[in-house]
Amino acid sequence: MRDQVLTWLDDNVPTARMQHILRVEQMSMELARHYHLNVEQAAQAGLMHDLAKYFKPERLLRMAKEAGIDIDPICAATPHLLHADVSAIVAKEQFAIQEDAVLNAIALHTLGNPGMSEMSCVVFLADSLEPGRGDTPELENLRKIAHIDLHKAVWLTCDYCVKHLLNTRRLIHPRMILTRNWAVQRFSQKPELTQ
Numbered sequence: 001m002r003d004q005v006l007t008w009l010d011d012n013v014p015t016a017r018m019q020h021i022l023r024v025e026q027m028s029m030e031l032a033r034h035y036h037l038n039v040e041q042a043a044q045a046g047l048m049h050d051l052a053k054y055f056k057p058e059r060l061l062r063m064a065k066e067a068g069i070d071i072d073p074i075c076a077a078t079p080h081l082l083h084a085d086v087s088a089i090v091a092k093e094q095f096a097i098q099e100d101a102v103l104n105a106i107a108l109h110t111l112g113n114p115g116m117s118e119m120s121c122v123v124f125l126a127d128s129l130e131p132g133r134g135d136t137p138e139l140e141n142l143r144k145i146a147h148i149d150l151h152k153a154v155w156l157t158c159d160y161c162v163k164h165l166l167n168t169r170r171l172i173h174p175r176m177i178l179t180r181n182w183a184v185q186r187f188s189q190k191p192e193l194t195q
């Protein structure tokens, strides 16, 4: 199965992205092990999270519509955001992935979602924090937090991403804000960690 996916990726994504994908696979496995989650599922979601990364906007919009996914105004303006949902569709159709844990982690890797599972948190964090993203003090700190508390890490990684979008004057999809607020509240419900 992994070899099949690698062969498909070889034909559909450039080499640099392939390296990112392999690092996301590794970091997803490492975090899954750390939090006693299903490591095999984490590896599958990490490996397949960007299957549709290079699909053209028209293809992303068509596949999302066919699958009954709601195209909100921000996704209509920035169809690239749909690559997460469409990657999950490709994982299901091309590689017969059935488990919701894997499909949701792929679909939520860019924007997250309130209430998302720990597995989805892991892949969301691995995508933003894998070593190839850089070694600034801010990223190093987020990597540390990712190993202490998943929800605090999701909260601060959303903040990091939103800051970047503000600095580059881009549209911000509101689901990331909802994810961020959910993660703040999830974290604040753990009194032993908030001091």
Ligand SMILES: Nc1ncnc2c1ncn2[C@@H]1O[C@H](COP(=O)(O)OP(=O)(O)O)[C@@H](O)[C@H]1O
Residues within 6 Å of the ligand: 080, 081, 109, 110, 111, 127, 161, 165, 170, 171, 172, 173, 174, 176, 177
């Ligand atoms: N909340 C958001 N609103 C709008 N764009 C976003 C949001 N979050 C991420 N993006 C943008 O969507 C694109 C895809 O994000 P991501 O899946 O993390 O891809 P990459 O691996 O290329 O960073 C990136 O250009 C990113 O800046």
